[in-house]
Amino acid sequence: MSTSRVLDFINGFRNSIAYLTSIIITIYVVLGLAAVTLEINTLPGVLDFLDFDQPDTARTLLSTLMAGMISLLVFSFSTVMSVLTQAGSNFSNKLVFGIMTEKRHQQVLGHYLGTILYLLILLLVPTIGDTPDTWRSLAVYLGAAMVINSLAMFVFFIHGTSQSVQINAITQGLLVSTQLSLDKLRKKQASDEYRHRPDGCQPVTGYPVYSRDSGYIQGVNFSALARIARHHEIAIHLGFTFGDFVVKKFPILDIEADAAPGDVLVDRILACLEYVEGESTRDHYVNGLTQLMEVAIKALSPGINDPGTARLCIHQMTELLSQRLTLTPPNMLVDDDGRCLISWHEESFESLMFRVFDPILHYGGQDLSICLSLLKAFKTMSNFAKDDDHRVIQAHTDRVIQHMADHFTAPLEVAFIEARLTRGLHRLHINVRLPERSASS
Template sequence: MVLENSGGGFGIFAKRPAGYRHGAARINQRSCSLFMNTSRVLEFINGFRNSIAYLTSLIIAVYVIVGVAAVTLDVKKLPGVLDVLDFDQPDTARTLLATLMAGMISLLVFSFSTVMSVLTQAGSNFSNKLVFGIMTEKRHQQVLGHYLGTILYLLILLLVPAVGDTPDTWRSLAVYLGSAMVINSLAMFVFFIHGTSQSVQINAITQNLLVSTQLSLDRLRKRQASDEYIHQTGEIDLRDGYPVHSRNSGYIQSVNFDALASLARRHDIAIHIGFSFGDFVVKNFPILTVEADSAPGDALIEAILACLQYVEGESTRDHYVNGLTQLMEVAIKALSPGINDPGTARLCIHQMTELMAQRLTLTPCNRRVDDNGRCLISWHEEGIESLMFRIFDPILHYGGEDLSICLSLLKALKTLSNFATAADQRVIQAHADRVIALMAEHFTAPLEIDFIEARLAGGIHRLHLASRLSSRSTST
């Protein structure tokens, strides 16, 4: 018996009896429901793994298991040489444990109050979006897990009293192990403070943004190398199809392309994404269009929506544009009158130049097709013209009266011109003309003009730049 793919996958060939049609519809509906439930479970697991609680919980669980083993196991056969470690006084072990636990709580409070103070200062100087990313780093999760795990281990030893007047050798070893855990926490405290202080330096922040954005660009590059992904010019008319409305609000950074393609093949449909990745989507907004012979059922719609990946805030690893815009925001924050740090802005421009040079060498795919070339999924990829305007125009707006910023932007555009196609070249040329026109407007002193003209046409580039600022100003 062969199911028909047309009509959203809920019909059969016309020659089949009606009972078979309803049976096929129920099978497809059950498969969609199973797929939707599986996607939700995987989405929850993936979200938990990416949260600050994942690694912390695993480390705490190890400490709790060791603590439970220390108070429940009754180990009698231990080497006699360990008897010298026994506690002679009944209250010595409990006093030591209580002291260690109080010290750990104080260390925990002091460590993270210091860290939050440093991160708050970094957020006010650079960007508040960076604070959450710093706190979710794995090394910070590891320190938090060891701190809390040590406290819980000591608490377990305090809650379960030792049998007899004095602790036996096994229980004494457990107390000494708690002391070793505290010493380990003290060592981690030193490295934690050092690592945190290093992570809020602007060089480390911009480097982390650069690396995470490069990972996103690498995924685009791998996707481009696959035959299943292609790039086609022209927009698809989203009115030709059945709209699908969002169930939740939030930022959609990406979708599960493999799962969506599987649904499109199974039901002989095409799914057209009407939003740009990274956009904030409100509830009950038409975000997708399903191109099919008949309206998709509720189970299929839920399965499609389960493939959308919502995240809190902006993820640079999922969407490279977020990395570029965050570098831009750090730059304009540094150019604010309260901070006035053009050096940080220039550093961000350098990192943006590196990322844009890699982006210019790519042609991001906007279609996924099957073996026969039929479109399964389509989506929108932001073009170079829009991207250049989004990341360079705000910096020019806030730093247009700073000569070092204008020259840094001009140098960045010169560098990017060596990687651009003919179409992108015109966009870069327009931005370079605007920077030069702005310099001609703001910097009119003879000394400034001589300084600018000495650097106008210098360097390796493919732009058409005048050698004199005065003639450039007249022409514009």
């Protein structure tokens, strides 16, 4: 197995729901093995009152605790899956995967399964003698304490899960995680190693490298990749945009070098690629924007018909895109002499605007409140935009205004719209009257 495949497996396991769960389960199993294998006869005599007098009392208690834990596990997670299924049908299935992989849910699952395994170990290994000694009795009481801890976690688990599927919590979570991704981008921009070149960094003599796995590439290990480029005096040009889905045996990068790279070098470079199952908003801010857009258009579907949720998503996207306008995302990493080591593609603001707002206008264009929310969003973003980005925002603004002129023609609607066309602080060129209807309408 190659190094890249080993690293991909490790990263995949660490990002899965089984990682933290497995660690917690291991702790419980170790406690259970310690309880049945160790023989400690030097415990203080004051603890003798904890000994079980009857031989079957401990096993009966453990059996009851075991049955209760299994019932609790089945009930809690069947309830959670029902809630998450409803959330997935109302918002987006991508959000369900993100909720289930949260660390707090992994912790609860680990404590539940760990407690069951601990009790099972005590049941499988018989006690020495007619009644359990003090050490084994303490182990039984510890099992009871674990069950009580699981009951307390059950209450907080149900409460947290019910809160996590509220639309305000979902959009706020997407906003926070996407802001963290933008903060990483802001730190790169402030670094001297990262630069932005409008035309990118094109290879002079490029040797293509083909992918060996399929999946979403959310990022790369820039530090490791830069060390490789410096050591071998090469330049690495990534041929994909972060967040893209790539298939096997597809050319994903070019190596600018005097001679063709060997298999060892290619393996080291491919090992720096970070594959993630699904779309990570913490690693790539575009995923947060697109997920907010998907929640918005799902809310605008006839089966749900919730324009309020769509407007909330538009507000969150406005906040994120306003922050994006203040950044110039770097697309190359250079050495101390300014030589290009790594280059990659960054999605332009024009592409982002069309990607996140065009579907909302398409599916929600018949709702006046959605059109006015889009207009308000463009007004807000215009205060942060530079010349090129300002022209993009102006074009989308003109499109929304023309759309309203074509579809809302009643005198009451026209008066309502025109009263709000120029309202608010903005840097857009907007007439105080709606334009004439287009010929196609």
